[in-house]
Amino acid sequence: MVRNPSANREQFRPHDHPNDSFLLTTVVGSYPKPKWLNRADELVEDPDSKFDESDLAEAHDDACRLITHEHERAGLDTVVDGEMRRNEMVEFFAERIDGYEFNGPVKVWGHNYFDKPSVVEEVEYDEPWLVDEFEFTTNVAERPVKVPITGPYTLGFWAFNEAYPSTEELVYDLADLVNEEVEKLVEAGARYIQIDEPALATTPEDHAIVGEALDRIVSGIDEDVRIGLHVCYGDYSRIYPEINDFPIDEFDVELCNGDYEQIPTFEDPEFEPDLALGVVDAHTAEVEPVEEIKANIRQGLRVVPPEKLTISPDCGLKLLPREIAYGKTENMVEAARQVEAEIDAGEIDLDAPLADD
Amino acid sequence: MTERVAATPGIYPLPDWAKGTLSDLKGHQKGDLLSGDEEGEITETYDEVRAEFVDDQLEAGLDRVAEGQARWDDMIAHPLTVHESVETGGIVRYYDNNNFYRDPRVVDDLDFSGDVAGELEAAADLIDGVNAGDAPLAATLPGPYSLADLATDEHYGDDAEFQAAIADFLAGELEAFPAHETLFLLEPSLVTNPPADGTEERATDAIATVAAATDADVVVQTFYGALDEKLYAHLVDEADADALGLDLVAGDREDTVYNVQEYGATDSVALGLVDGQNTLVEEPETVAERVEWFEGQAPAADFETTYLTPNTELFYLPENKYRAKLSALAAATEVLE
Numbered sequence A: 001m002v003r004n005p006s007a008n009r010e011q012f013r014p015h016d017h018p019n020d021s022f023l024l025t026t027v028v029g030s031y032p033k034p035k036w037l038n039r040a041d042e043l044v045e046d047p048d049s050k051f052d053e054s055d056l057a058e059a060h061d062d063a064c065r066l067i068t069h070e071h072e073r074a075g076l077d078t079v080v081d082g083e084m085r086r087n088e089m090v091e092f093f094a095e096r097i098d099g100y101e102f103n104g105p106v107k108v109w110g111h112n113y114f115d116k117p118s119v120v121e122e123v124e125y126d127e128p129w130l131v132d133e134f135e136f137t138t139n140v141a142e143r144p145v146k147v148p149i150t151g152p153y154t155l156g157f158w159a160f161n162e163a164y165p166s167t168e169e170l171v172y173d174l175a176d177l178v179n180e181e182v183e184k185l186v187e188a189g190a191r192y193i194q195i196d197e198p199a200l201a202t203t204p205e206d207h208a209i210v211g212e213a214l215d216r217i218v219s220g221i222d223e224d225v226r227i228g229l230h231v232c233y234g235d236y237s238r239i240y241p242e243i244n245d246f247p248i249d250e251f252d253v254e255l256c257n258g259d260y261e262q263i264p265t266f267e268d269p270e271f272e273p274d275l276a277l278g279v280v281d282a283h284t285a286e287v288e289p290v291e292e293i294k295a296n297i298r299q300g301l302r303v304v305p306p307e308k309l310t311i312s313p314d315c316g317l318k319l320l321p322r323e324i325a326y327g328k329t330e331n332m333v334e335a336a337r338q339v340e341a342e343i344d345a346g347e348i349d350l351d352a353p354l355a356d357d
Numbered sequence B: 001m002t003e004r005v006a007a008t009p010g011i012y013p014l015p016d017w018a019k020g021t022l023s024d025l026k027g028h029q030k031g032d033l034l035s036g037d038e039e040g041e042i043t044e045t046y047d048e049v050r051a052e053f054v055d056d057q058l059e060a061g062l063d064r065v066a067e068g069q070a071r072w073d074d075m076i077a078h079p080l081t082v083h084e085s086v087e088t089g090g091i092v093r094y095y096d097n098n099n100f101y102r103d104p105r106v107v108d109d110l111d112f113s114g115d116v117a118g119e120l121e122a123a124a125d126l127i128d129g130v131n132a133g134d135a136p137l138a139a140t141l142p143g144p145y146s147l148a149d150l151a152t153d154e155h156y157g158d159d160a161e162f163q164a165a166i167a168d169f170l171a172g173e174l175e176a177f178p179a180h181e182t183l184f185l186l187e188p189s190l191v192t193n194p195p196a197d198g199t200e201e202r203a204t205d206a207i208a209t210v211a212a213a214t215d216a217d218v219v220v221q222t223f224y225g226a227l228d229e230k231l232y233a234h235l236v237d238e239a240d241a242d243a244l245g246l247d248l249v250a251g252d253r254e255d256t257v258y259n260v261q262e263y264g265a266t267d268s269v270a271l272g273l274v275d276g277q278n279t280l281v282e283e284p285e286t287v288a289e290r291v292e293w294f295e296g297q298a299p300a301a302d303f304e305t306t307y308l309t310p311n312t313e314l315f316y317l318p319e320n321k322y323r324a325k326l327s328a329l330a331a332a333t334e335v336l337e
Helices: A035-043 A053-073 A131-140 A152-157 A167-187 A204-217 A263-267 A290-301 A322-344 B016-026 B040-060 B075-081 B115-130 B144-150 B159-175 B200-211 B229-238 B253-263 B284-297 B319-336
Strands: A098-102 A106-109 A112-114 A117-124 A147-150 A192-196 A226-231 A250-253 A274-278 A309-312 B003-006 B086-093 B100-106 B137-142 B182-186 B217-221 B243-247 B268-274 B305-310
Touching: A035 A053, A053 A131, A053 A322, A106 B100, A117 A167, A131 A167, A147 A167, A152 A167, A152 A204, A167 A192, A167 A204, A204 A226, A250 A309, A274 A290, A290 A309, A290 A322, A309 A322, B003 B319, B016 B040, B040 B115, B040 B319, B075 B086, B075 B100, B075 B115, B075 B137, B075 B144, B075 B159, B115 B137, B115 B159, B137 B144, B137 B159, B144 B159, B144 B200, B159 B200, B182 B200, B200 B217, B200 B229, B217 B268, B217 B305, B229 B243, B229 B253, B243 B253, B243 B305, B253 B284, B268 B284, B268 B319, B284 B305, B284 B319, B305 B319
Parallel strands: A147 A192, A192 A226, A226 A250, A250 A274, A274 A309, B003 B305, B137 B182, B182 B217, B217 B243, B243 B268, B268 B305
Antiparallel strands: A098 A117, A106 A112, B086 B100
């Protein structure tokens, strides 16, 4: 069943928050890398270059500092480092988990490839995956830091399974490792964890496996830690209302891309976790105006009251030009603050949030 | 005495060097994919890849050599996506995989194209150059049922007519092929999205239309699991296939054995024995045991030929594992000798 989101939400309200209402603003995670960082990634591979791994580590630190501050400048209540250290959402973790090996890229479509790893023996936890980067980011950030982690279902099903009798069993072992990582992050001070499970969108009939994996992930995690789940680009009616049984505080959805056609799915039965609603499109290179985003936010109010509504982009923004990603984030926060003020002023009918005031 | 033949329907992964070269030459976006009129460096690169594929297969010791279909950006939808009467729509999911192809929207009569014949001519020349018929050419086409299933009809306006038009189109392409020993018709949709009750014969008729256009042995390769039993019976009786290809890796292989025991089999059979979607490489002995396990349960006398094949195309794999799978198949025939 759902965790207790009201027990952990208020800690993210900034001290100088201007309104009584509080729509928690956040991001899904990834953000465009500065061009020089991509160059640095290439340079370290060049045997003729003096640029080495320690130089690259410094470049990653610089980029994380830069993007964390960029998120703060945009006004976000909770920030991420933009995943500057990560290459790809499965590869990054597979490199850190014992039991995976890489054989080379495989085709996704056309000339787009993915270094799909193979699980060749039982997966095991070795060194922490994200604790160092969390500690770095939280030290440079003035706002609370959210930590996105690729979920065990995606880590299992987007790999070749050579070692386990079924991929479901692999997923449960991976979930235990994610639990270990979350415990270490919490020990280091993290209070906002987001599990990313894009693979669920392609095989929604497996929602029970994801539910069981989440039970393992949150085992022993106090309720002052906020656990979100992000699933994007799918037919949510195939996993709703089942997600109401997931042990999460927040469910993060991508609906702007589909113009909120799927919102009615979540209206009945009652939505139990907090709703983190995508209000800007991650795949259009135009910054949505504040007024348009405010209308999108109202769509979320059809599903949950303001105290259960979190505002976020549809998905990671990494494929956009950086100035567009920034513009979307800044306008998103501005729109949230304006909607809060309108709620405070009684200008939005929470029973009919789309109605003109 | 059953002849054991190690063969694949191709659709191999590009070598890593060609992944880089071709994405640089063509680009990464939907509009950059092959339209069939490529030239210059792109053509030269595909020629090099084709030669490498032929070498890979001869080195592994396969009994048939496939062209490898490096050009098939859209996997088995390729013969349509490069056709002049087809417009390519959005990127859509390729069966239940994390792979995508361009939706082929058929907007005009499907007349002769010759695209696949062209690449097979090139492969036949390569094979002639390096061996004296030990490992003859195997051609590959999508089966008409699957190709119609993957496409969108915006011209014929009727499902039956559309499927028949696709079958006629494929038969026309096939007539232009150079000499080939075996034809693989890939029909995964028969498993994943089988014909509605009562329309099985339409599907088998379409397959028979294509099969009639070649003198080669025709293998109707099904995959992604076991066939429904009623459809299986129709295919054995009506599709004019020399061999039905059966997936012994995905799904429940007991269902497949049940079908064979209950409804008999084609004179020859193709067995999907190595997993085209997993990097775990099967031992040749394991592959051989699977052949004997299957043949031992088939009630009829010996099959004329048992084709040892991967259960799917091989493009899902990284290049080192694709080569290892070819070797496993070839080595398994030696274990069985």
